[in-house]
Amino acid sequence: MLSRLKRLVAYALTPLLLLSFAGLSSAKEASGGSPEGWGLLNLPIGVSSLSRNSYELHMILLWVCVGIGVVVFGIMFYSMIAHRKSKGHEPATFHESAKVELLWTIIPVIILIVLAAPATTYLVERYDTDEADMDIKITGYQWKWQYEYLGEGVQFMSELTTPESAIYGDTPKSEFYLSEVSEPLVLPVGKKIRFLVTSKDVIHSWWVIDLGVKKDAIPGFVNETWVRIDEPGVYRGFCTELCGKGHAFMPVVVNAVPEDEYNSWLADKKVAVAAERELAKKVFTLDELMAQGEEAYNRSCAACHMANGEGIPGAFPALKDSSVALGSVKTHLDVVVNGVAGTGMQAFGGQLSEVDLAAIITYERNAWGNDTKDIVQPVDVLKFKQGQ
Amino acid sequence: MAHGPEKGIGRWLFSTNHKDIGTMYLWFSFAMFLLGGSFAMIIRAELFEPGMQLVKPEFFNQMTTMHGLVMVFGAIMPSFVGLANWMIPLQIGAPDMALPRMNNLSFWILPFGFALLASTLFMEGGAPAFGWTFYAPLSTTYAPSTVNFFIFGVHIIGASSIMGSINIIATVLNMRAPGMTMMKLPLFVWTWLITAFLLVAVMPVLAGTVTMMLMDINFGTSFFDAAGGGDPVLFQHVFWFFGHPEVYIIILPAFGVVSAVIPTFSRKPLFGYSSMVYATSAIAFLSFIVWAHHMFTVGMPLAGELYFMYATMLIAVPTGVKVFNWITTMFRGSLTFETPMLYAIAFIILFTIGGFTGLMMAMAPVDIQYHDTYFIVSHFHYVMVAGAVFAMTSGIYYWLPKWTGKMYNETMGKAQFWVSFIGFNIAFFPQHFLGLAGMPRRYADYALQFAEWNMVSSIGAFMYGAAQLFFLYNVIQTIVAGKPAPEEKTWEGAEGLEWTLSSPPPYHSFTTPPEVK
Ligand code: HEM
Ligand SMILES: [Cu+2]
Ligand SMILES: [Cu+2]
Numbered sequence: 001m002l003s004r005l006k007r008l009v010a011y012a013l014t015p016l017l018l019l020s021f022a023g024l025s026s027a028k029e030a031s032g033g034s035p036e037g038w039g040l041l042n043l044p045i046g047v048s049s050l051s052r053n054s055y056e057l058h059m060i061l062l063w064v065c066v067g068i069g070v071v072v073f074g075i076m077f078y079s080m081i082a083h084r085k086s087k088g089h090e091p092a093t094f095h096e097s098a099k100v101e102l103l104w105t106i107i108p109v110i111i112l113i114v115l116a117a118p119a120t121t122y123l124v125e126r127y128d129t130d131e132a133d134m135d136i137k138i139t140g141y142q143w144k145w146q147y148e149y150l151g152e153g154v155q156f157m158s159e160l161t162t163p164e165s166a167i168y169g170d171t172p173k174s175e176f177y178l179s180e181v182s183e184p185l186v187l188p189v190g191k192k193i194r195f196l197v198t199s200k201d202v203i204h205s206w207w208v209i210d211l212g213v214k215k216d217a218i219p220g221f222v223n224e225t226w227v228r229i230d231e232p233g234v235y236r237g238f239c240t241e242l243c244g245k246g247h248a249f250m251p252v253v254v255n256a257v258p259e260d261e262y263n264s265w266l267a268d269k270k271v272a273v274a275a276e277r278e279l280a281k282k283v284f285t286l287d288e289l290m291a292q293g294e295e296a297y298n299r300s301c302a303a304c305h306m307a308n309g310e311g312i313p314g315a316f317p318a319l320k321d322s323s324v325a326l327g328s329v330k331t332h333l334d335v336v337v338n339g340v341a342g343t344g345m346q347a348f349g350g351q352l353s354e355v356d357l358a359a360i361i362t363y364e365r366n367a368w369g370n371d372t373k374d375i376v377q378p379v380d381v382l383k384f385k386q387g388q
Numbered sequence: 389m390a391h392g393p394e395k396g397i398g399r400w401l402f403s404t405n406h407k408d409i410g411t412m413y414l415w416f417s418f419a420m421f422l423l424g425g426s427f428a429m430i431i432r433a434e435l436f437e438p439g440m441q442l443v444k445p446e447f448f449n450q451m452t453t454m455h456g457l458v459m460v461f462g463a464i465m466p467s468f469v470g471l472a473n474w475m476i477p478l479q480i481g482a483p484d485m486a487l488p489r490m491n492n493l494s495f496w497i498l499p500f501g502f503a504l505l506a507s508t509l510f511m512e513g514g515a516p517a518f519g520w521t522f523y524a525p526l527s528t529t530y531a532p533s534t535v536n537f538f539i540f541g542v543h544i545i546g547a548s549s550i551m552g553s554i555n556i557i558a559t560v561l562n563m564r565a566p567g568m569t570m571m572k573l574p575l576f577v578w579t580w581l582i583t584a585f586l587l588v589a590v591m592p593v594l595a596g597t598v599t600m601m602l603m604d605i606n607f608g609t610s611f612f613d614a615a616g617g618g619d620p621v622l623f624q625h626v627f628w629f630f631g632h633p634e635v636y637i638i639i640l641p642a643f644g645v646v647s648a649v650i651p652t653f654s655r656k657p658l659f660g661y662s663s664m665v666y667a668t669s670a671i672a673f674l675s676f677i678v679w680a681h682h683m684f685t686v687g688m689p690l691a692g693e694l695y696f697m698y699a700t701m702l703i704a705v706p707t708g709v710k711v712f713n714w715i716t717t718m719f720r721g722s723l724t725f726e727t728p729m730l731y732a733i734a735f736i737i738l739f740t741i742g743g744f745t746g747l748m749m750a751m752a753p754v755d756i757q758y759h760d761t762y763f764i765v766s767h768f769h770y771v772m773v774a775g776a777v778f779a780m781t782s783g784i785y786y787w788l789p790k791w792t793g794k795m796y797n798e799t800m801g802k803a804q805f806w807v808s809f810i811g812f813n814i815a816f817f818p819q820h821f822l823g824l825a826g827m828p829r830r831y832a833d834y835a836l837q838f839a840e841w842n843m844v845s846s847i848g849a850f851m852y853g854a855a856q857l858f859f860l861y862n863v864i865q866t867i868v869a870g871k872p873a874p875e876e877k878t879w880e881g882a883e884g885l886e887w888t889l890s891s892p893p894p895y896h897s898f899t900t901p902p903e904v905k
Contacts, residue, residue: 061747062748079715084723092721101713123693123753126756127693167833177836219614219615313512314533315532342615343529
């Protein structure tokens with residue numbers, strides 16, 4: 001009997017011990033070196049005042065809960081050991097006491113009021129998006145992010161680069177499996193950055209734990225939040241609102257760099273944008289377009305229409321033998337550039353370069369046995385866009 | 389004239405007997421529990437290692453969605469309705485439920501509701517894959533057409549719940565034996581009465597929500613579509629106006645069961661009966677005014693966020709009162725640890741841990757980090773599995789001898805408890821770590837740093853799953869080959885009208901009302 005009780009106590013206390021362990025490990029974390037694997041037990045402190053405040057409040061709450069738990073479970077275990085029938089303990093008969101009941105209503109209220117103070121301060125701070133040094137518009141798409149540097153004319157898509165083969169176990173998984181993207185969001189440290197978060201289809205949520213920022217991207221509405229990053233580094237995050245089958249496959253990567261490095265990156269980026277515009281005037285061969293088209297298709301379209309063009313019945317149409325891919329070029333352009341409102345088919349006109357669009361459309365019209373022999377040039381795309 | 393049950397299948401199809409209907413609810417919910425559990429096993433098997441090994445991401449999403457829907461609406465809720473059917477008439481000294489024919493209907497539409505829902509698994513487009521919270525527009529504009537089956541299924545399930553609740557309210561208010569005043573009602577009856585009011589209040593809101601979806605999808609309205617002047621966040625407000633009371637609908641009857649089991653095995657009356665009643669009412673009231681604590685990241689105005697944070701914190705107070713009262717009931721009692729008591733004690737410990745994380749999540753500035761991560765998954769499994777399901781299991785071990793006249797095997801019961809308890813904690817405690825370390829929920833696949841704890845969690849989940857088959861075995865073994873239970877009182881310390889009846893009770897009990905002093 002006694003051994004059973006000991007076991008009971010041991011097992012019941014395990015969670016509590018683990019909780020305190022979590023607390024201790026965070027202390028280790030504070031002294032440098034980021035934990036991984038088994039050591040990943042607690043919220044990271046992060047690199048902004050927002051994440052630090054969240055962390056601080058989290059630790060206060062954790063210890064308050066541990067404290068209450070020790071007292072409450074302590075009394076419970078004491079009585080489980082001392083007041084057993086097998087020990088011959090006779091039951092008492094009391095069953096009411098206004099005094100104690102009042103007491104254990106008032107004490108929690110006081111604890112809560114004390115906790116509400118820092119929570120209120122930190123929440124107010126989170127809402128202060130005024131006087132930002134720069135604005136970044138973040139747009140969620142099924143299943144990638146678009147970053148736009150407002151006022152700079154720079155924007156790009158950021159999508160997962162982990163190959164399918166690694167996901168399905170045919171090739172090894174790299175260090176940043178499912179946390180690597182085609183182009184990270186580059187931000188300067190020390191600046192107050194305002195994020196304007198929205199979505200073009202379903203709800204997503206943009207989260208970087210080390211920045212302490214999580215905001216829902218809601219179609220038709222723009223949410224505001226902000227951050228000031230204190231230390232340069234690469235910070236990885238995820239989409240945290242279920243957004244369909246690619247929900248786990250649209251990570252966030254932020255590359256925080258010193259201000260001068262950021263400025264030169266931005267300048268380079270502007271040059272690259274101009275070069276891309278130039279490229280749109282060039283005339284490509286079918287082979288060039290097919291090669292680039294395959295690559296771009298697999299990156300931007302295969303998630304829904306599948307690499308073999310057969311789609312997913314009931315959800316995403318096949319492009320192989322599709323009336324659009326085999327029909328008039330104009331309709332095909334229209335669908336891809338403007339999307340189909342109210343469906344998963346996004347408007348890719350603003351997401352992809354003219355070259356990519358032309359290559360993809362050419363690819364779709366000639367791959368998987370869709371032998372139209374049509375060639376769509378970047379200028380055709382440009383003309384179509386301007387003609388609207 | 390007392391008469392026995394009808395012969396053959398008609399006994400079940402046309403039953404108006406609260407015991408038979410209770411039994412059917414319990415078996416149905418157990419079947420759903422195994423179905424939902426098998427979905428969970430698929431989820432945990434896929435998450436055993438990084439990479440997609442068993443299923444495709446779209447099917448994974450169907451599994452998480454169906455798991456949630458089946459467990460909440462098919463397993464937990466009907467199981468407590470079954471318990472109410474069996475126990476409320478016995479505990480208040482009534483001959484049956486107040487509305488026996490409606491009782492039959494409210495049970496028999498349930499299998500149809502779930503058949504509709506489950507049939508989508510075999511259709512083109514697949515089962516719902518938008519989460520059990522089915523946020524628009526993923527569940528409207530972007531959903532496959534099978535969503536219409538889901539909507540119809542929810543309507544049926546909701547109608548069943550509303551009928552069940554009306555029946556419970558009518559029974560408790562009108563059918564009590566002479567002398568059974570409201571403040572003498574066993575707490576299980578009280579918690580169910582309050583739960584029934586919650587259900588009648590919020591099930592229509594759920595019905596309204598899915599109807600708005602139906603309109604958006606099929607009839608061109610734009611309730612949840614910004615392009616037409618609607619608002620996707622409106623969906624979340626109406627959903628959680630139902631959803632938060634829903635979580636208390638799930639837990640309040642569990643409180644009732646624990647409030648019966650703890651005093652019995654402490655051989656001491658429940659401490660603070662009346663404050664328990666008031667605390668339950670307070671929780672029920674508060675549950676209506678805290679819903680947007682599920683929405684701290686949607687971009688509410690500061691004032692709204694502050695309000696929902698403060699209101700949510702308040703809920704911890706009456707919840708705490710309940711826990712303190714149970715522990716004080718045990719204090720200086722004369723304790724024994726039979727299986728129902730083990731489950732009830734585990735309930736108190738684990739539910740309190742879930743309450744702690746609830747309190748942490750109530751704090752908006754840090755919930756922004758917790759929200760939609762495995763930390764949340766851990767929280768609600770501590771309150772829903774270690775809370776509601778453990779209490780239910782406790783109740784079944786507790787009353788099974790009364791229902792069947794047979795005693796379960798105590799050693800097997802305890803063994804089953806320990807496998808469940810240990811499996812549960814191995815499965816769900818590490819999910820706190822995963823969430824805090826940054827793993828979002830509803831992820832079909834994850835980055836490598838989350839691999840270790842996910843594997844542990846999966847192992848625990850398989851163990852917990854196996855424990856449920858063990859439970860099924862124990863129940864069947866008891867029914868088929870259990871030793872006869874003691875004549876009336878199975879448990880030395882048990883109080884209440886149900887223990888004045890024979891075991892099993894006559895098919896029609898309390899045909900003459902008992903006198904309650
Ligand atoms: C002390 C009492 C409780 C408090 C303060 C509390 C607080 C919260 C909060 C703030 C959230 C939202 C967290 C987020 O998504 O960011 C939440 C989620 C949840 N809670 Fe609780 N909770 C309590 C008890 C319960 C109980 C008793 C149940 C059910 C039996 C429950 C079930 C749930 C569920 C199912 C969710 C997640 C819903 C979803 O997003 O799918 N909670 N809770
Ligand atoms: Cu997502
Ligand atoms: Cu809630």
